[in-house]
Each structure stands twice: as C-alpha cells, then as structure tokens.
Amino acid sequence: KQEVTQIPAALSVPEGENLVLNCSFTDSAIYNLQWFRQDPGKGLTSLLLIQSSQREQTSGRLNASLDKSSGRSTLYIAASQPGDSATYLCAAYNTDKLIFGTGTRLQVFP
Amino acid sequence: GAGVSQSPSNKVTEKGKDVELRCDPISGHTALYWYRQSLGQGLEFLIYFQGNSAPDKSGLPSDRFSAERTGGSVSTLTIQRTQQEDSAVYLCASSPQSYGYTFGSGTRLTVV
Numbered sequence: 001k002q003e004v005t006q007i008p009a010a011l012s013v014p015e016g017e018n019l020v021l022n023c024s025f026t027d028s029a030i031y032n033l034q035w036f037r038q039d040p041g042k043g044l045t046s047l048l049l050i051q052s053s054q055r056e057q058t059s060g061r062l063n064a065s066l067d068k069s070s071g072r073s074t075l076y077i078a079a080s081q082p083g084d085s086a087t088y089l090c091a092a093y094n095t096d097k098l099i100f101g102t103g104t105r106l107q108v109f110p
Numbered sequence: 111g112a113g114v115s116q117s118p119s120n121k122v123t124e125k126g127k128d129v130e131l132r133c134d135p136i137s138g139h140t141a142l143y144w145y146r147q148s149l150g151q152g153l154e155f156l157i158y159f160q161g162n163s164a165p166d167k168s169g170l171p172s173d174r175f176s177a178e179r180t181g182g183s184v185s186t187l188t189i190q191r192t193q194q195e196d197s198a199v200y201l202c203a204s205s206p207q208s209y210g211y212t213f214g215s216g217t218r219l220t221v222v
Binding site for chain 2: 032041043044089096097100
C-alpha cells in the first residue's frame with residue numbers, strides 16, 4: 001500500500017529564502033508524481049508533474065526532482081515571496097489513483 | 111470547458127437529508143476522481159471512473175455514498191442520510207489518460 005509522507009509539516013520563513021520541501025513514498029512503482037498548491041478554502045492548483053521516466057521539472061522559481069529508487073521527491077522554491085504562502089501537497093500516482101501526502105504548510109513573511 | 115467545474119460550491123444541509131454533488135470534467139478527459147478533504151486532514155480518495163465504469167470504489171466510506179458517471183462526462187456523488195461527519199470539502203479531478211490531474215474548486219458540504 002502506497003504511503004506518502006511530507007516533511008516538514010509546517011515552515012515559516014522570511015521573504016527571499018530558498019526552500020526545500022520533501023516528499024517520500026513507500027512504493028517506488030509509480031507512474032508519476034505531481035506537486036500541488038492549495039490556498040486556504042480553495043481547490044488544488046497543479047504546480048509540476050514529473051513522469052516516471054523523468055528526474056526533474058522546472059517552472060519559474062520552482063524545481064521538482066524525483067528519485068524513484070530512494071522513494072523521494074523534492075520541491076525547491078527559489079527566492080520565496082509572501083505570495084508563495086500556501087499548503088504544498090505531493091501526490092504519487094500508481095495503479096489507478098493519486099495518493100496524497102499530508103502537506104507542508106508554508107508561510108513566507110515580509 | 112476550460113477547467114473542472116463543481117456545483118454547488120457550498121452546500122448546507124440538515125442531518126439525515128440526501129445531497130447530490132456534481133462534477134463537470136474537462137472535455138475529453140476519460141478519467142474522473144472524487145476526493146474528500148475534512149477539516150485539517152489530507153485528501154482521502156473516494157472513487158475513480160474510467161469512462162462510465164468505476165473500477166475502484168474502495169474509498170467510499172459507507173453504503174450511504176454512491177457515485178455515477180454518464181456519457182463519459184458528468185459525474186454525480188450522492189450522499190444519503192447525511193451525518194455530521196460527512197462535513198468536508200469534496201473535490202473532483204479529471205485526467206486525459208490517468209496522469210496530469212486537474213482539480214475543481216470543490217464543494218464545501220456542511221451538515222447541521
């Protein structure tokens with residue numbers, strides 16, 4: 001059974017810092033891994049999708065890596081801004097559905 | 111449409127009433143998923159559709175919950191005899207070929 005864990009659960013940093021959010025999964029037989037952002041009271045916004053044959057994806061200040069052999073993915077946020085404050089969720093897809101981690105709640109203060 | 115549409119966005123219902131939640135996926139997306147997010151909790155998988163069939167219903171919490179999908183498009187999640195523990199945000203997602211999910215904004219259900 002796939003289990004997805006995210007560390008840290010919460011993070012509070014000053015504006016401008018570079019951040020690393022960690023995601024680990026127990027079953028390496030995944031088809032892809034997707035990172036989402038969720039703002040309070042809102043739905044999920046897809047940030048990056050890494051397919052199983054890929055090792056990383058980049059979008060603007062965001063970079064996500066995937067290491068299937070070690071069961072880990074990392075989301076790197078460069079030069080954080082207050083607008084980055086949200087909950088970040090990783091989700092592993094295998095078999096037929098996404099299994100979500102419990103998220104990292106990020107607060108970036110000015 | 112341009113995105114996944116869910117309705118209603120908010121629903122307040124009395125305990126014991128039935129409710130229907132609707133999801134309009136992105137046109138052409140064959141896979142459709144329902145998830146539930148309770149206050150302070152992670153996303154809980156409920157059910158998955160491929161076309162009109164539901165190969166995985168393992169996440170439905172009780173027999174009060176059911177879902178259907180017609181024409182390979184719109185899906186309805188029905189909760190019968192609602193209980194207070196059913197209060198949550200119900201999220202729908204669709205995908206073109208079981209990867210790359212797009213989520214709707216969700217339906218916030220409150221059972222009073």
